[in-house]
Amino acid sequence: MDRDEVDRALARLGAEHEAVETSLLALQDHAGRRLLEGAGLTGVTKDRWASTEQAISLLWGYFDAYSAALNDTRELRARRRWPSREDLVELTDRLRGRSVTIASSATHPAPSITGPAKLSEQFTLEELVSRMNELYAGSLDMVVTADSVWSALPARIDLLSAELQRTRSLAHSVGVRPGEHPAGDELEAITHELSTLRAQVISDPLAFWRPAVGSSAPGGGRPDTDRYDRAARALEDIRREIEAVLQVRQDSEERLLRLRDVLSRADRTLTEARSARGEVLAKIAASEVPAVSGPPTVLQERLATAAEYRRHSQWHRLSPLLESLEREAEDELLRARESLGAVTAPLAVRAELRGRLDAYRAKVARHGMAEDPLLIERYDAARRMLWSAPCDLRVAEQAVLRYQQAAREVLVPRQAGPSGPEDRRGDS
Structure with a gap:
């Protein structure tokens, strides 16, 4: 050199x-x-x-x-x-x-x-x-x-632990406790998991590191947060469940009143159906009338249980019970309405036949044919059947059809005019 x-x-x-x-x-x-x-x-x-x-x-x-x-x-x-x-x-x-x-x-x-x-x-x-x-x-x-790892995970775990403590306090206030409710047991499990996770992160941070693939730079990679993320998701699910229970505490009285009203309407509808069934059996002959069930006693008992839960502030038990009761009460009201409709169907058919008969009579009267003897005879026959008890609907329907047929036969030539078939028959 x-x-x-x-x-x-x-x-x-x-x-x-x-x-x-x-x-x-x-x-x-x-x-x-x-x-x-x-x-x-x-x-x-x-x-x-x-x-x-x-x-x-x-x-x-x-x-x-x-x-x-x-x-x-x-x-x-x-x-x-x-x-x-x-x-x-x-x-x-x-x-x-x-x-x-x-x-x-x-x-x-x-x-x-x-x-x-x-x-x-x-x-x-x-x-x-x-x-x-x-x-x-x-x-x-x-x-x-x-x-x-130490900069990322322990601080996040501490924040989640603080949120966990707030959720536990809130859960305790609405009766969600370990051994009494699944969410209480899950909160205990999350508490243990966070405590264990923090201790392991502090003593063995490299066990919670994911190296970056293909990177040779010092510190290339990121902290492994899988366990923390699972605990955070589980806590969020429980928090939403606790909030739902809190919402139940706030609106439980209104929901119970609404439930009582739905069940009362179902009961009144069934009572109306039973009364209508007796009327149908008395007024309509040869008709299949379905039986009407009694009031929903099981739902009433469960409603009383729900009221008991509310009196004793057992919100975690009241929440799922109210949800199921609301669905079943609406189903019961629908069933009662369907039962009433099925029972009163023959009366509706009779009313429809009466209306049809009177409508044709009015039409015939407008054309000036009310005094035709055949029409009067068939009208009176159909009317007696429809306005008498017991009424055979099948026979009454045939009578109404015969009156309609006769009315059409009379009205068609009338509507055809002077050159119609009636005039031609007269010429012959």
């Missing part, structure tokens, strides 16, 4: 020395490293930190050796402004040769880091820089990873 090459090499190595020193001091002051030193570690983090501590110790040993070798080389270069050939030979050997010897006792290397233990190792300055960079990257990755 000539003088300029020596100076450029010294400048480059000096810059690398400064960069390594800055990085080492930053690593020494890193909050994650200080936390790791004082934490009661377990699992994979404990093993990784033991190796990382050895790596950091070795890293400082390498740095001290590198600093001493660089200072000695600088002193040799500073002896003469124009170094002699012997000086350049020695400077070249120090800058490019394996001029740095490091005793194993100075750094206490671990076999897992440096391989089998040796009495000493020799490096070029470039090799030493490369080795320090490698050790630094591995140490920083471990420190940054642990710090990232």
Whole structure:
């Protein structure tokens, strides 16, 4: 190497020395490293930190050796402004040769880091820089990873735990307690899970880290939040359930009144259906009239149970009972209305036949044919059947049809005019 090459090499190595020193001091002051030193570690983090501590110790040993070798080389270069050939030979050997010897006792290397233990190792300055960079990257990755997990998860777990305590207090106020309600048991399970999760995160943060695929940068990846996310979702589901119970407490009286009204209407409808059935059996002959069931006593008993739950503030039991009662009460009212419709169907048929008979009579009267003997005879026959009890609907319907047929036969020639069929029959 000539003088300029020596100076450029010294400048480059000096810059690398400064960069390594800055990085080492930053690593020494890193909050994650200080936390790791004082934490009661377990699992994979404990093993990784033991190796990382050895790596950091070795890293400082390498740095001290590198600093001493660089200072000695600088002193040799500073002896003469124009170094002699012997000086350049020695400077070249120090800058490019394996001029740095490091005793194993100075750094206490671990076999897992440096391989089998040796009495000493020799490096070029470039090799030493490369080795320090490698050790630094591995140490920083471990420190940054642990710090990232500690920065992310414990705080989130604490916030979720605070929300859990508020939910537990709210649940207790509405009677949702462990052993009495499934949601109370689930709250206890979430409490235990969050407590266990926090302790594990604090003692073994590396167990909650997902490395980024294909990334070689220190700390590449993200915290594993799967267990936290499951607990958060479970708590949210319970919170919504508790809110539903609270809503029941607020509007339970109104809902109970509404239920009583629906069941009362169903009962009145069934009473009307039973009364109508007796009327149908008395007034309509040869007709199948369905039986009418009694009032919904089971629903009334469950309604009384719901009122009892409300009196004793058992909101967690009242909530599902009210929901099922509301559905069943509406079904009962619909059934009662269908029963009334089925029972009164014969009366509706009779009313329709009466209306049809009177409508045709009015039509015949408008055309001046009301006094036709055949029409009068058939009208009177149909009317007697429809206005007498018991009424045989099948026979009455046939009588109405005969009257309609006779009316049509009379009205068609009337509407045809003077040249119609009636006139032609008269000419013949």
